[in-house]
Amino acid sequence: xxxxxxxxxxxxxxxxxxxxxxxxxxxxxxxxxxxxxxxxxxxxxxxxxxxxxxxxxxxxxxxxxxxxxxxxxxxxxxxxxxxxxxxxxxxxxxxxxxxxxxxxxxxxxxxxxxxxxxxxxxxxxxxxxxxxxxxxxxxxxxxxxxxxxxxxxxxxxxxxxxxxxxxxxxxxxxxxxxxxxxxxxxxxxxxxxxxxxxxxxxxxxxxxxxxxxxxxxxxxxxxxxxxxxxxxxxxxxxxxxxxxxxxxxxxxx
Amino acid sequence: xxxxxxxxxxxxxxxxxxxxxxxxxxxxxxxxxxxxxxxxxxxxxxxxxxxxxxxxxxxxxxxxxxxxxxxxxxxxxxxxxxxxxxxxxxxxxxxxxxxxxxxxxxxxxxxxxxxxxxxxxxx
Numbered sequence: 001x002x003x004x005x006x007x008x009x010x011x012x013x014x015x016x017x018x019x020x021x022x023x024x025x026x027x028x029x030x031x032x033x034x035x036x037x038x039x040x041x042x043x044x045x046x047x048x049x050x051x052x053x054x055x056x057x058x059x060x061x062x063x064x065x066x067x068x069x070x071x072x073x074x075x076x077x078x079x080x081x082x083x084x085x086x087x088x089x090x091x092x093x094x095x096x097x098x099x100x101x102x103x104x105x106x107x108x109x110x111x112x113x114x115x116x117x118x119x120x121x122x123x124x125x126x127x128x129x130x131x132x133x134x135x136x137x138x139x140x141x142x143x144x145x146x147x148x149x150x151x152x153x154x155x156x157x158x159x160x161x162x163x164x165x166x167x168x169x170x171x172x173x174x175x176x177x178x179x180x181x182x183x184x185x186x187x188x189x190x191x192x193x194x195x196x197x198x199x200x201x202x203x204x205x206x207x208x209x210x211x212x213x214x215x216x217x218x219x220x221x222x223x224x225x226x227x228x229x230x231x232x233x234x235x236x237x238x239x240x241x242x243x244x245x246x247x248x249x250x251x252x253x
Numbered sequence: 254x255x256x257x258x259x260x261x262x263x264x265x266x267x268x269x270x271x272x273x274x275x276x277x278x279x280x281x282x283x284x285x286x287x288x289x290x291x292x293x294x295x296x297x298x299x300x301x302x303x304x305x306x307x308x309x310x311x312x313x314x315x316x317x318x319x320x321x322x323x324x325x326x327x328x329x330x331x332x333x334x335x336x337x338x339x340x341x342x343x344x345x346x347x348x349x350x351x352x353x354x355x356x357x358x359x360x361x362x363x364x365x366x367x368x369x370x371x372x373x374x375x376x
Contacts, residue, residue: 104308106376112328140309144324173313175320 001250002035002129002146003181004139006162010152011183013041014221016130018243019250022231024072024079026247028125031068031082031118035111035142036132037096040086045229046071053087055096057114058107064114065121075232082122096138104137111141134162140170148253149178150212155185155203163207171209177253179212180204181246186217212253213246215239307360307374322351323374326361331373 003012013036020032033054034042042048050069052062068082075081086092099107118124129142143149149171153159163180171178182203193199200211221230221239231240305311307327312320325340326332332340334349341348352372355361363372 101306101308101310102376105306105374108308108312109327109330109374109376112324113330116328137309140313144309144312144327170313173320175317 001126001148001150002131002139002142003150003152004131004143004166005133005152005159006166007154007159008039008133010133010154010159011215012133012152013045013130015150015152015181015183015243015246016128017042017045017229018231018240019247020081020126020128021075021077021229022240022243022247023126024075024077024081025231027078029080029082029123030126030128031080031084031122031124033084033127033129033142034086035129035138037086037138038093038132038136040088042083042130043085043088045227046083046085048083048085050085053092054084055087055092057084058110060106060110064110064117068118068122075229077232079125080122082118082124099137104141107137108141108144111145115145135166135170140174143170143174143176146176148250149176150181150250151178151207151209152181152183153207155182155189160203160206167207167209179210179249179253180207181212182214184217185214190214190216212249213242215242305359311360319351319355322348323355323360326352326355326372327374331371333369333371337372 003016005012016032020030024030032042034040035054037055046069048069050067052067054064054067056062057064057067064084067084069085071077071081071083072079115127118127129146131139131142133139151163151166151171153163167178180203182200185199190196190199193202196214200214204211216238218239228234230237231243234240307323312323315323321341322337325337329336329340334352335345337352338345338348343351352361352363356363356372360374361372362375363370365371
């Protein structure tokens, strides 16, 4: 599955990490891939210095399984939690910015064959892409490789209009099963929408996609971004419970 | 006739001209698609675009049936129509037809290895 958004700052990385950790905690084998090559984040949370980056895989310097670092022992998880990281160095970011369409063709085929290799060789139950926001090549490559797309949005006007366009122009065109995760929603906005259920239904109707989850804005989470995995460290927290509900919905899709 | 009326007519003619250009471009595009699907060339001087690249922007513009074949091929790397038909759950003859349409559009290449024909995306 791929987590995508029209705008940045919607909380995709936190959702990907916490969801992936929860699945691994439930005994599933999980692989997270940081496909946000322009603003890598997973390396910050996991404090990673892998031997190979996903960038190396796309350049043909290694196999995709060589990029994966198992985090399950560190977090004492019953299932595996493999993570593939993208290179955060300025050199790597500049390199990505300079890529042409011919390279993007290669990146697409490597993304799709890489997905197959991970699922086959690592017996992964869930492969989760964290992507760049908007219409970036790497994001759409990841969407092309995913069976299910979760659109993460904040439900402001910028997000709503942009998400509708993405839905028509990309998700529908790729024929991917999609759903919305509303994240960082102010309680006042939920109340003004007539409560969580009514607010959620309005957004579903507006965007034309089913609602997978609704997570209200929690200031303490913003401060902890990149520092804690709540589904492991604080399983009784409201956020962790929301992730649990999202996990159950995604399993049924 | 007044100069105001003249200006209005000229403006209308300019708009008509722009619309005719838009329709003409769309017709050219329809002819390209028809030719690449093996139809008759109504306008032989319109060439099939060469060196189209099969990146996601091209993928998004493909009809659903061709996109499915292209994505499956991108995942396998190099494959016969039989291999692809197992991925797409379509009959081999249908898959072969779609792959050959992609070859005609210069998005996919094919080569012979013994008795088998393998399709691949050049990158």
